[in-house]
Amino acid sequence: MLHEPLGEQDAAELARMFKALSDPIRLRLLSLIASRQGEEVCVCDLTGPFDVSQPTISHHLKVLREAGLVGSERRGTWVYYRVLPAALARLSALLQAPTVGVSA
Amino acid sequence: MLHEPLGEQDAAELARMFKALSDPIRLRLLSLIASRQGEEVCVCDLTGPFDVSQPTISHHLKVLREAGLVGSERRGTWVYYRVLPAALARLSALLQAPTVGVSA
DNA sequence: AGGTTGTTTCGACGGATGTCGATATAGCGG
DNA sequence: CCGCTATATCGACATCCGTCGAAACAACCT
Numbered sequence: 001m002l003h004e005p006l007g008e009q010d011a012a013e014l015a016r017m018f019k020a021l022s023d024p025i026r027l028r029l030l031s032l033i034a035s036r037q038g039e040e041v042c043v044c045d046l047t048g049p050f051d052v053s054q055p056t057i058s059h060h061l062k063v064l065r066e067a068g069l070v071g072s073e074r075r076g077t078w079v080y081y082r083v084l085p086a087a088l089a090r091l092s093a094l095l096q097a098p099t100v101g102v103s104a
Numbered sequence: 105m106l107h108e109p110l111g112e113q114d115a116a117e118l119a120r121m122f123k124a125l126s127d128p129i130r131l132r133l134l135s136l137i138a139s140r141q142g143e144e145v146c147v148c149d150l151t152g153p154f155d156v157s158q159p160t161i162s163h164h165l166k167v168l169r170e171a172g173l174v175g176s177e178r179r180g181t182w183v184y185y186r187v188l189p190a191a192l193a194r195l196s197a198l199l200q201a202p203t204v205g206v207s208a
Numbered sequence: 209a210g211g212t213t214g215t216t217t218c219g220a221c222g223g224a225t226g227t228c229g230a231t232a233t234a235g236c237g238g
Numbered sequence: 239c240c241g242c243t244a245t246a247t248c249g250a251c252a253t254c255c256g257t258c259g260a261a262a263c264a265a266c267c268t
Binding site: 005006008011012014015018019021022023024025026027028031032035049088089091092093094095096 | 110122123126128131153193196197200
């Protein structure tokens with residue numbers, strides 16, 4: 001919550017997560033994964049909608065994964081990505097706090 | 105909401121906002137401003153807690169301002185910053201959506 | 209085993225970003 | 239008007255980031 005100032009460590013960790021969200025392609029990737037609620041999405045379904053090369057998509061998925069926002073699992077030939085809801089919920093709660101403060 | 109894939113334009117705009125949150129100093133600045141709910145905070149109160157120079161703080165405040173996350177107003181010698189709750193609420197709602205989807 | 213497809217890693221390149229010191233602007237007080 | 243404090247802008251520099259093509263790795267199929 002933003003009602004108490006963030007410590008340096010928390011700020012550093014949260015900044016890493018927000019940085020993963022700071023690219024349009026990564027945001028769209030995340031929304032594509034999240035829009036299959038709970039289900040997993042194959043990488044092969046994620047490369048089509050974008051104008052960038054497939055290695056670039058793989059790089060962006062890695063960034064999202066290392067930020068703890070998505071998880072991945074290989075099943076056979078394909079790799080499936082899924083959203084990790086707890087991480088998104090944490091960020092959401094952080095930004096929600098000041099809003100309720102003002103809406104009162 | 106992340107239940108429908110983001111369009112390119114929306115993604116670009118949202119990415120700009122998240123990018124403003126992707127730096128630890130900016131996150132702490134925002135939390136310092138937000139922790140005074142509704143009130144405004146003088147820049148002179150924001151330079152102290154950090155190890156970086158005053159121009160750097162001014163730069164980060166500019167990034168937050170241009171992202172639409174905070175507003176500023178000059179009153180006499182001092183400049184006061186305040187949170188713009190609607191912007192934070194928008195980001196919060198975006199990240200909240202998949203959570204409720206999974207909690208069901 | 210060899211070939212084919214899906215995915216990741218590597219190395220390189222150009223552009224963006226955080227930081228600083230120096231300087232400029234804004235407003236107050238004598 | 240001049241100096242003083244508060245804040246913003248400028249120019250420079252090192253580092254980081256997104257992107258690509260090429261290559262490596264993984265798993266399937268014959």
